[in-house]
Amino acid sequence: MAALAPPVAAIRVAVRRALTGLPSPGPVLVACSGGADSLALAAATVFVAPRLGRDTVLVSVDHGLQGGSAERAEAVAGWAREAGFTAASVARVEVAGRPGGPEAAAREARYEALVEAARQHGAVAVLTGHTRDDQAETVLLALARGAGPRGLAGMPARRELGGVPLLRPLLEIGRDETRAACAVLGLSPWQDPHNTDPSYARSRVRADLLPALVRALGPGVVDNLARTARLVAADNAALDELAGTALAAARHPDGGLSAPALLALTPAVRGRVLHAWARELGAQPGALSHRHVGALDALVTAWHGQGPADLPGGVRILRRADRLQPVAVG
Template identity: 70%
Template sequence: MAALAPPVAAVRVAVRRALTGLPGAGPVLVACSGGADSLALAAATAFVAPRLGRRAGLVTVDHGLQPGSAERAAMVAGWAREQGLDPVEAVPVRVGGRPGGPEAAAREARYEALVEVARRHHAGAVLLGHTRDDQAETVLLALARGAGPRGLAGMPERRELAGVPLLRPLLDVAREDTRKACAALGLTPWDDPHNADPAYARSRVRADALPALVAALGPGVVDNLARTARQLAADTAALDALAAAALAGPPVPLPQPVDGSPRTASVAGDRPGAVRPVRAAEGGLAVEALAGLPAAVRTRVLHAWARELGASPAALSHRHVAALDALVTDWHGQGAVHLPGGLPVVRRDGRLTT
């Protein structure tokens, strides 16, 4: 009996780790374009899932952006059925007319399709084929764009979209290993020409920026960038939890006076490690309680509160949150902060309110 190729084993181990303990009895669906990463993921899932007592299926999305895309999607679906994957769907989507650039529009259309199929089949999760190299590219792009810790945390291993768990089992697997896994299994992946198109920032990072860093600093750069994302993701989750606790706490009455007199508020409540509730009993957020939070927690509270008020997450920017924060930390009688959608927030009687 021939020994299992190490890259094949690496992908299967990653999939087994992701699926072990996954709640629910529904199938898992692999999002597969036919590229090396998602093809290796689909092959591994077809092998691993039944051995864990779970059905595995596949969804391939036809964005309609290239000649022959429908035929290619049909070929991927046909291969999946030959592998015993079930259910299998090839889903056409419409990308044109959506806001944002072509990459963002295609991504939005793709995720909408994946969620719709997952819900229809009561899937336990959708598996995505992003690799360690994809994570490193994401961190570099976020750094170049001046993103904060949330952006530098990269892509999460697990998140929910409209109630559907999205899993990325391959974030610790090298892109090279997915190609080697496909070769070992006799699979011929499709190379998306968009991935080499210099019109896209990610393609330039992939072709030029990351290889230049590897050449200058050594091959460990890719793993180090991915490890940085994992560390920042853990820190971000902890800060997000503190912000959520501050917003979820019981409403607090406002002390008088607040505006016009400097105060120092305690960061914690009665318990060590606790954060003070920030919702004012009179409505809105209490300025004194906000001022007592560490900046990293306070800005998260303000971001979450702005979304609560109806600000679009896509349009809500650092600039809006910084302006809200100035109402707390740099108050000099300034006027309203206008959130996306024209919603005004003002400081009045010791509160931030609409």
Template identity: 70%
Template sequence: MAALAPPVAAVRTAVRHALRGLDGTVLVACSGGADSLALAAAVAFVAPRAGLVAGLVTVDHGLQAGSAERATAVASWAVSAGLTPVEVATVVVSGEGSPEAAARDARYEALVAAATRLGASAVLLGHTRDDQAETVLLALARGSGPRGMAGMPRRRDVDGVALLRPLLDVSREETRKACAALGLSPWDDPHNADPAYARARVRSTVLPVLTEALGAGVVDNLARTAHLLATDAAALDEIATAALEGARRPDGALDVTALERLPDAVRTRVLHAWARERGARPAALSHRHVAALDALVTAWRGQGPVHLPGGLPVARRGTLLR
């Protein structure tokens, strides 16, 4: 028996860890690129041996010529690989916000809807260690703070569906080598090399320059930074959840006296969570909004209300935020 190629083994091991504790049906999100194709092949091998039903969803964003044909080709391959159920989800990308964000939102909405419809408990996504490093750099450049620099989570639950990223410890090069070892021909998305997109510029220009200047460990170190910050952020979020309950009054207002006693990192998290709870749109809620709320607590000079996304005014009345 021929020895298993190390990149194939690495991807399968990552999938095996991600599938632990799951049951029923799981889906792979696959574009046909090397990362998601290697992931899909690994799931097709590992899932049945773990007693799971494994299917695949490929999303056609309709943004490029031939996208429908590519989606159909991915679906056909998935059926031949033993994955079932297999679906092509066609989405309409809105013109709101950046094209990257709009396409991402449409894709995740379609994936969660497919999982719900098919009774799948999880969707596996093909983001790699390189993707994580790019995410950290983009967050750093945008001043996103620890939460943004924590990068993409290994697991995020949306409407009862777990979105899993098994390959965050696997390199992009390993997924390409895994595809080659398995005789798979991945598709290279031209958007990944289009300098119009910030992530493409980071991938093609910034990371290579950093690697040349600082050494080959840059990608690993950036991904490790994301993991460490994610761990810290989770702990702080847990503390902030308890602090929010302690500061909340029965009518929903927040007690300024209780907030003043909190460390800055906890208090700002409490204000962020409270603003979302009261109706502020999460995607539009920025550091500027939270800083203005914080000023109502820590730098109160009789200033007027803070207006949060969604048209929600927050004002201080005595020792309460309403």
């Protein structure tokens, strides 16, 4: 028997590790665009999952942003049926009219479609093909945008997406390995022109910035950026736990927070407490920024009788005596 090619073996091991951590039985859903990363992930999942007693579902999302996108999505679904997936389908989404830039709008529409498909099929997890290179690009973009620790933590290997676990098994796998795996398996990935379109920030990072860093600092820079994300994510988890305890201790029966209790916290923990509280009160997560949390922090640390802090989503916070309290708007 011929030895299994290392890239194929590495991707299968990564998928097995991710699926082994799922507690409940049921099918898993793979999001596949037909690119090398998601195609290698799909091929590994349809091999591994049945051996773990799980059915497999594939969904190819058609964003309708390019000519021929519908035909490509159908071709991916057709390949999946031949490859042994239990079910395969195309989800067509509408991107136009959504808030944010085109990348953010497409991502939001895609995730909504994947969650809906997971619910329809009773899938216990959604798998995406984000790689170590994607993680490195995410860290660089976060640095450029002045993001805090949450941004520098990059993409988590697992998070909840509309109540469905979203898994990224390939965050320790390089993009070169997914391409090599496709070549070994005789798969022909689709080359998304958006990946080389300089009008997208991530495309510029991929085509220009990251290669320049590799030339200047050596090939280990991609691994090091991904490692940075893992280390920061671990610190985030510890700080979030501290913040959860601190938020509970600072609560007042009237629904506000004790300003003296908040003042006693370190700035890193206090910021997380205020961020979590703002979200709890209904502030829109995507629009809640460092500026908003800073305004709340000023009510604690630089209180001189100033007016309320207004948060996205129609949330208003006022300081009264020694407490921060939400107040009605309008």
